[in-house]
Amino acid sequence: MNARDKNSTESPVVISSRADAGAPSVQAETIEAPTHPSTGSGRTALRAAGQSRFHESARAQVAGTATYIDDIPEVRGTLHAAPVCSPVAHGILRKLDASAALALPGVRAVIDAGDIPGDTTLAAFAHDEPVFALDTVMFTGQVIALVVADDVMTARRAARLVKLDIEPLPAVLNVHEAHALESYVLPPVQVSRGDAGAALKRAPHQLEGRFEVGGQEHFYLEGQVAYVLPLEQNQWWVYTSTQHPGEVQHWVSHALGIANNAVTVECRRMGGGFGGKETQAGHLAVWAAIAANQLKCPVKLRLDRDDDFMITGKRHPFAYHYRVGFDDSGLLCGLELEMLVNCGFSADLSGPVADRAIFHADNAYFLEDVAVASYRCKTNTQSHTAFRGFGGPQGVIVIERILSDIARTLDLDPLDVRLRNLYGITERNVTHYQMQVEDNVLEPLMTQLALTSGYRERREQIAAWNASSPVIKKGLALTPVKFGISFTATLFNQAGALVHVYTDGSVQVNHGGTEMGQGLNTKVAQIVADELGVPFERVLATASDTSKVPNASATAASSGTDLNGRAAQFAARHVRDNLAAFVAGLDGCGAGAVRFEGGQVITEKSTRRWEDVVGTAYANRIQLWSDGFYRTPKIHYDKTTLTGRPFYYFAYGAAVSEVAIDTLTGEYRVLKVDILHDVGHSINPAIDIGQIEGGFIQGMGWLTTEQLVWNGKGYLQTHAPSTYKIPATGDVPAHFKIELWPEANREDNVHGSKAVGEPPFMLAISVYEALRDAVAQAGGDALLVNAPATAEEVLQALCA
Incomplete structure (x- = not known):
């Protein structure tokens, strides 16, 4: 079966x-391996997928030999940067006096917005965040300039010597004040189904409530860091701890005023990301690149933990107001829900984060008459960003809280109330954003x-x-x-990969995903090993690199393996098909009769070692490498109405x-x-x-x-x-x-x-x-x- x-x-x-x-x-x-497309059997040989394998970097990490950005040997002449940050939440920047910093031995320069050769605004989708603060500072911790010095501690000491003349302005520091002032980074969004107001009036019981959920610091073990090296002919190599090398490439080229192909971004691994390095790793790469461009030498920028906290965004805090109607059994009759999202001073990823909170406000439950209003509030705090769950947790928690309160009101077991409201199999199985729940096992x-x-x-x-x-x-x-599961922005649901088979039979895979400790490279290597029928140990996953796989999506939305694993599988399949056709020609059989298992290539007439087949194929000029591409099927989504099948x-x-x-x-x-x-x-x-x-x-x-x-x-x-x-x-x-x-x-x-x-x-x-x-x-x-x-x-x- x-x-x-x-x-x-x-x-x-x-x-x-x-x-x-x-x-x-x-x-x-x-766990039983799925049926292999070429062999038609699931357990004829030990498969890599379905097995508990060590993380591909585990031994190196334990031994301290796994390389992170700060471990990369520094090129001669490398300078170090440190940020100069705003001490006030909102104000007019009148003057920056760097004389005391520049007088410190070892300090080479102070870099600010006047040194940006390209656009002074980051290439984020909302185009609302300056690279360095210009005339106005918008939050405590906003980077105004960089001090560049011979060593990191000198740079940090000098940054504290920079004097800032800032005229304070009133600051908006909470979502309630922002909502009252209609201070938003993006327009409000409303999604509804049925008539929630009428349903509430008909309901036997009603509850109304307000509560708040705080943000969260990512607290990755490896802080934000970038190391930028100038190459020949105005080309650049960027080492960065990022979940999205492609976006870093785009941001750096945009700030330097050059084409994307002149910037190569590499990331072998991160010491944790959790969403904090999806967009905001790009800031450090841009800052370091501007300094490197100005001084014509390599520049490294690594934030200490305090600066990381003060500068970077967090999980979005939310405030809620709800009115819910229900019957004597706890069945939901109608729900009106208002979400106030603290986005910080710029949009960053707040739009899709707030959208996903709307999508997940149902969690496991059918909402027949519902109205959800989402307000994306602008405050004078760090620009909040992606975090594990990406708004989903802030949506799920509100309905779970509501159902528990209903159960207490009716003196029922909360589990029974939850079971009463679950999505069904053939009825009550369409979400409030019009997606059918087809795989329900709740x-x-x-x-x-x-x-x-x-x-x-x-x-x-x-x-x-x-x-x-x-x-x-x-x-x-x-x-x-x-x-x-999927990016709600449909265009990001695509991935590419390269698989190279070398003449000794070893295999290398490169894909657009990034490894942040979650085991993505390990899983991709398992998938490739099974596709080629070779031992897992023969497959090596290499660093994410924009010069190998271009235009890759962020490793986010839980889709790293879904996208990159499938792309790598397709790339390996192309190579396997080339070899199968070659062996079929040797043995006079159909390519479909050639099996790749346990490091061997098998037909009814022969059993050959994988290495021997590869070597002979090379001698006969058979292509031993290929690319693979995958796009997630079935999904579609209208972002103007927030309806469709986003997942x-x-x-x-x-x-x-x-x-x-x-x-x-x-x-x-x-x-x-x-x-x-x-x-x-x-x-x-x-x-x-x-x-x-x-x-x-x-x-x-x-x-x-x-x-x-x-x-x-x-x-x-x-x-x-x-x-x-x-x-x-x-x-x-x-x-x-x-x-x-x-x-x-x-x-x-x-x-x-x-x-x-x-x-x-x-x-x-x-x-x-x-x-x-x-x-x-x-x-x-x-x-x-x-x-x-x-x-x-x-x-x-x-x-x-």
Whole structure:
């Protein structure tokens, strides 16, 4: 039976579990490989895909030999840059006095907007962000100039000596003030279906609420960095830690006033990205390139952690106002939802982020009569940007909160209210943006998780505990996720790759995606190895490079493997077809009868070593390299009405979280987490499980401890690890059990897999809802718990 024909009643595959008292254990299980297009068999040989393989850079990273941008040996004459930043949130820049900085030994120059040979505005789609501040500064931390010196510490010391004469102007620092002033980076957007107002009037019950969800710092281990080298004839080589080399190429050439083909951008790996290096890595590359152009020498720019916090954007904070109607069973009747999005001072990616929040405001639930209004507010803060989930989490959390509040109002189990409102299979299966949900596994997945986690029994046990425990109260929540996979901007759903087979039989693959620790290169190498029938160890994935694969999309939207893996598969298939035709000619058979398995090339007449076939093919002038290109099918999207099919498929999952809170202090601990998640047929279970674990914990940080605080003057006070608290190892629950849903992707995706980067992030909403459940069971007001639900936030709700 083909793997695609399996139905959702199969038992889930247990990949990772943490016993309550034990250390984590990871079991790498063999998952049946999909049918190979040329062999017609799934298990005739050990396949690379479906196996837990080490990350391709794991050993080098552990040994400290994996090269990041700051590890690249510096060319003789390299100078170092440091930013000069605005100390005020809004003001008129009257004068910049660099005399004290230039007097410091080792300082070579101060670079500002007057040194830009091309456009003084960045080549972002909204064209609303200056390269350096011009006449006006727009946020505390905005880069006004660069100091360039012989070494990095001298540059940083000199940057602090630059004197700025800025006349302060009134600053808009929160979305409510911006909304009242109609201060927007982009026009408001409204999406509706049915008549929400009339439905609310007919509904037996109504609720109205307001709450806020904070932003989140990316906190990648490797900070923002770029190293720019001038080449001959006004050409440039840019090393950058970026998720989007193609955009960096475009931005640098735009700022230097030269053609794209004169700029080559390379990125071997990043030390984390999470969306923070999708657009904003481009800023550093542009700044360094302008300095390098002015001084005619290589320039490196690496931000320290404090400057990184102060300069770069975060996850978008949201504020919500909703009115919801429902019946006695908790079934939604109508919903009016207003989202205020804090975009910062420029648009950046705020438009598509806010759009995706609208798309995911339904999460797993059918909304028959709904009206959503989204306001993209302009404030005098950092320009907020992409972050794992890209607006999806800010959409999902609002409907999950609403359903929990409905359940408490009706004294029903929140799980029952959620199940009551799920999308259906043949009815109630069209989203509010007119996309049909065709691959729905929500009801069996959630039911299975409730059973395996003992959800019903645990609710009874927690009720008994809370009745007898005066100080420590517990809460429990099960929340699902339905996450759309594809770029909502249809043009980005394309990818290219190159596969080279060398005469010794070794294979090299290069694609347009970038490796940020998520294992993309490992998965692509597995895919190529299977396509050619060679051992995984024979395939090497090389650095992302705009001179090899041009016009590549960002590695984002969870689509890195979907796009680049398929493109690489097609490139390898072209080479395999060339070899198959050659061998068929030697053996007098059809090319379809030639099999590539286990490092051998097999026909009914012969079995040859892969290396021998490659060497003989080269001697006969057979092409041993090829390109591959992939464009995601089926998708279409009208950005003026926000309707269509923006996603190729959905990824699903659910999590059960149990928490305990101290009602005297508001402190809490996450006790248990059970996850059942849908990754289709996993290409690499170990990597996928790592993504699920990491995504969940990062999502937990967003909703619990990671609090961004700006003061009344627009200064970010939480700009270092001493004041900004990401989850640590001690925050990982002792019981952390993860299972994989066994069904293959119903769409024709590479090896039947599904994306895994972003969807698990939203499973952490179960922690937030479990905290609110505990607050309610302790007699507090769960409606008062905003996110992040810090100990102070929980205590205030308990004391209400």
